[in-house]
Amino acid sequence: MKGGERVGLNIIRGAILLIGLVFGYFWGKNIQISGFAGIVIGLSMGLGMILIERKLHKVNWQALVGGFFGFILGLITANLMTYSIFHLTSDTTILSMSFRLFINALFGYLGLVVGGKKAEEIELSKIKLLFTKEGSNENVKILDTSVIIDGRIADICETGFVEGKLIIPQFILRELQHIADSSDSIKRNRGRRGLDILNKIQRNAELNIEIIEQDFPKIKEVDGKLVVLAKLIGGKILTNDYNLNKIAELQGVSVLNINQLANAVKPVVLPGEVMTVRILREGKEYAQGVAYLDDGTMVVVDNAKRYIGLDVEVAVTSVLQTTAGRMIFTKLKEDIEHNETIN
Structure with missing residues (x-):
């Protein structure tokens, strides 16, 4: 909750307490009890309302609605049962009325508990059915x-x-x-x-x-x-x-x-392949240069530190695949040609 909303909520709560205080005072006078007793009652009512309001912020509304419908369904079930049992006899004795009351209370409570606990599962099952309709192969x-x-x-x-x-x-x-x-x-x-x-x-x-x-x-x-x-x-x-x-x-x-x-869709690079890259920075090892392909693949070039900021031709020596991506190790084409000439 943001600061402005919190301040506004506290003002409303204070107003509720003030209204409760004033209401309690005049209500106490009206029913001929002391004004102090009325104030205490009014403040208690105001505090009760604030407590309920605070609790409502933490209520799982899905469970609350599920419990309500479960309670109603339980009462309907109980009355259908008792109606079918006592309708023919028209029994209105205290025993039969007590039995009806007990059945209503029992089924109402069971409906409340089961409905509250299963509300989320019932709602989720509806969503599941939405995506798993018969004949639907939607991915x-x-x-x-x-x-x-x-x-x-x-x-x-x-x-x-x-x-x-x-x-x-x-x-x-x-x-x-x-x-x-x-x-x-x-x-x-x-x-x-x-x-x-x-x-x-x-x-x-x-x-x-x-x-x-x-x-x-x-x-x-x-x-x-x-x-x-x-x-x-x-x-x-x-x-x-x-x-x-x-x-x-x-x-x-x-x-x-x-x-x-x-x-997976990056172009395949094979050892010996020649490419042109721009050296952007030095590498971790001595005299290394680092370049990047258009897709972000890192290219490590041996002995290329002196070419930072320049485009050079390189030949691929090896490719390393890691969880973070792919790294291509290369050597300067001119160095390879120079070594071949010497040999």
């Missing part, structure tokens, strides 16, 4: 925050490679909004970029996009919510997050990692 994919901010998913969608329904959970939108409102300028820019990417994706008429409201209040981490949702609807998670990737795979959830896709 559902859930977007996470990292893949939205990254932005490449929008370009991939435009190529037509992404099929099926794209799901954007409401809790992902809230996280993006939270990042966009951050006081840190870098985070704020990342959040706003993510929102812009979402708008771009939604404008693509060929995509089937759905924003769902389903949340999991008992799960605090967004990654955990994504995994549970994916298991529930049988969907795949689209992400760039390495940790989420591993957590999801451990729990049997399919993951589509954009970084892995990018590595």
